[in-house]
Amino acid sequence: MNTVARLLTALTGSVLLALAAGWAADLLLRRADARHPETPLWQLLRRCRRSLQIVLIAALLSGLLRAAHGRIDWPPLTEHRAGIAHVLSLALIGAGAWLVVHTSSAIVESAYARYATGTRDPARVRRVRTQASLIMRVVTAAVAVLALAGMLLTFPGFRALGTSVLASAGLIGIVAGIAAQSTLGNIFAGFQIAFGDMVRIGDTVVVAGEWGVVEEITLTFLAVRTWDERRITMPVSYFTNRPFENWSRGGAQMTGSVFLHCDHSAPVAQMRERLHEILLGCPEWDGRGWDLAVTETTPSTIVVRAVVTAKDASDVWTVRCAVREGLITWLTEEHPEALPRLALATPERQGVTMN
Template identity: 50%
Template sequence: MWWSAVRLVVAGAAVGVVLYGLDRVVELAARRLAARPAPSAALPGLLRGCRRPMLAVAACGLMLAAQPWVRSPGGVAHLLVLATIGSCGWLTARAAALLLDGAVRLAVRRRDPGWAGRARTQAGLLGRILQAAIALLALAAMLMTFPAVRVVGTSLLASAGLVGVVAGIAAQSALSNLFAGIQMAFGDLARIGDVVVVGGEWGTVEEITLTAVVIATWDQRRIVMPMSYFAGRPFENWSRRTARITGTALLHLDHSTPVDRLREEFESYLAKNPRWDGEGSALQVVDTTPTTLVVRALATAANADDAFALRCDLREHLIGYLREHHPNALPRLTVASPPQ
């Protein structure tokens, strides 16, 4: 027994030396690849990111290969097999995450906000699905190394149909959210960074997980909506194709309002406002009531935040202009004496 322990220590030391040399080789290769042109620019980051799981896989593999010489107890060999499976799963998950991250960075370099948001959404969802699948497969492979679990697994295969039906019924909500997330990400219904209106709340899509969507509202709240909500109900996406949006400001004014002068002031102020993108604008009387005129001021902006601020600026400036130059144009409440 003691001789087997000595051999195990010697094998461990030899594996440590080999791993140190392998680590130096990987680092040297990453540095040389980093100095090359763009086609190999992603490889150094991939090698450095996968260095630890690669060393773990190599260590477990070398120790397993040395087992016939070490002749350690069966429990040690089993532990090495479990560690090898776990490190292989770790390496696969890390490589998949780094590849998806590289794809997202490549999409962001195109300087297209819509494309970048779509890539971040799909990569994030796909990465979570891959990590969950890899973890599940690694756990299943570890469990199948135990003879007792292997026998139980063989018996469960006979009743797999019944188990699948029961599991499907029990996980119906989770599965519906999962499939809704896949539909939302790859159907391009909404992306991270999109401006949406859901349930009467205006906000920005901040995060998309396997089962929920997190929406950041203008007042710093976070609304967590189940993924199935977006698959089964209508919602507004203000930036699905383009971030440009039209801001609307409604004014209720007296019938004596000089609309022509108000329109001139509107156009003059809009031309000096940096939030206006110059694409479109209009000031129109859209409705009338027995006591007021309903004047609508329209102006386009590059995104929803600028549109909201622009219509607030327009409303404030036009009301101030009328109060200063045409006070009679502001709405008034007429009070008449009752008939005698």
Template identity: 45%
Template sequence: MDSYLWTVIATVGAALLALAVVEVVHRTVRRLGRRTVLLSELSEHSYRPFQVAATVLAIQFGIRFSTGYGVGTPWRQGLLHLLVLAVIGTTAWLVASLLLVSEDTALARFRIDVPDNRQARRIKTQIVMLRRVTVAVIVVLAAGVMLMTFPSVRGVGASVLASAGVIGVVAALAAQSVLGNVFAGLQLAFSDAVRLDDVVVVEGEWGRIEELTLSYVVVQIWDDRRLILPTSYFTTKPFQNWTRTQAAVLGTAEFEVDWSVPVQAMREELRRLVEGTELWDGRTCVLQVTDAVGGMVRLRALVSAADAPRLWDLRCLVREHLVGWVRDQRPTALPRLRTEVGDASGRLPWQWVEPRGPVPGGTADNRPAEHEPPDDARLFGGTDDGEARSSAFVGPDEPAEPPPR
């Protein structure tokens, strides 16, 4: 009874001492954490695993050194083995928390709530993937170390290692798709092909990357639906990434109108519209005639916005405004099929009347004078953004020929 009482007293004393030491360290780290993010994260997230691991380790030491090897051997061996397993588990918990704190500290340096957040989103994607891999590796290693504490498991270790090649081949064949998705997830995280919050178009759906794991990717579609895809999809099939280099994008609004449409007047109206809305980022505003067959003229309005949601609203605004402008201000430009009978001398607004006399600004035979198109009529040129876009599609200059000798 004296030995049991001594064991209980030593164990309780060791546990209380461990709790006191942990509390002192926690208070010190929390006070110092007011100055650094790392210590603040340590005091908040690693306090509980540190407390549990230190207490279990102290209890193990108290029982081990307070009982003799010949006293209470059956219960002592079983209890010490159970405590060894607890020490391994709590240590793995503590190591995982320390790694997660370091990852969170690194992630806190990169903000994604700013306009230019491409680099931050890339780092966040990689850290999130590393976190998942880190936790999985720690769990597997801890489970392996726990199993190795059993003598029966250590005895079959040699035979297991001898057959590891055959088992590995069978497991690889059985989990081929799973392993393919895992490697695809790692490839996505470090190849910078897709990141969290990237705007993508997959399977004809437009949305953003909401979650990226080792096995699947969640795409939040614009109407709040969720599209779940395996990670291998993004390494084996083509998809559109609208924000890989920058969030600013271009969009179009097309119109089919009559040949009598005043293109320059419509171009000026488009410019007036975009300059009066905050959806336009001021980069590109172009109206061009892209087709003129089948009795219709096709106009394409090309505008730019800072990101995809603003671009969507801007394109809808351009369509709505220009449709109303053509209907109210230029009814002769409404799309229609002509059937002329007689000399077409009607005076209704939607009827074409041949000009009588010279056209202002034209030549003697009523042909309009040739002029250079304005800057907002050119997509590749005319403005700084257009010149930069033009140079991106132009190959390198031809080398100059050497002078003849």
């Protein structure tokens, strides 16, 4: 009975010690965050408390199990010592991987937050955001693979297969490379997009005839949110093998145009004045520039082009719609003769006799 009591006391003490260590670490991080609120790292590191406590509990219990070997002769513990040690090893590897991922995520997010706070260029902020997102995905995948490999190696059967697996690694690598050629191409294309600054999260792009905003970039696919809330998902290799429009490259400012077909008698000078009035009443117009000119003539109509500017693609779309609607309404109410007319000739004028 004394053996069981000592074992339970040591077990309870190990758990309480791990919980106290996690609580102390959280307290220190809260104080550091209060003293340095400009650094988000301390607040983000507080998410590691649970994983840290599990790592400490597993490590302390493993040490306790080794220390009890030969000293505590309790039949249930002696019979299941190997199984308990194996479970603790798996818990230690899994919790350690969880702690590494949380710590890496906190460091990367803190670095991005500080960069975004001190940088006024939104294009650079989107670039760093894309790179940070892909870096965390790579780190998470690498840590998960290593943790899984470490767990499998704790099983004797997998250790026995290690020699044959390593011997055939070259052949397996060749076969896997051929089979996963498309996937590997997408992964390398993802790195090329992230660090080549081709496209970033938040960029306005036109792909496959669809206009939208880049919402997510992973190592294998890219998601574009269209103006009508649809999501287009495509492999990242699409952006390295095909041309596409990136309206956010070189700045988000945009210039748009509106084309109207009018009659030859249309008052172009008054239309130009009306266009300026419409723009002055449109909050999305950024005031950088505007113009109206006749760009083409046909035997029956003229083509009038209005040029407007806005701070981004979304606003330029709104300005174009406002200009188009305003000019058509004004022509309909004030100058209906300026609208295009379709002249139909009667049969008598064409010299055709009706029977």
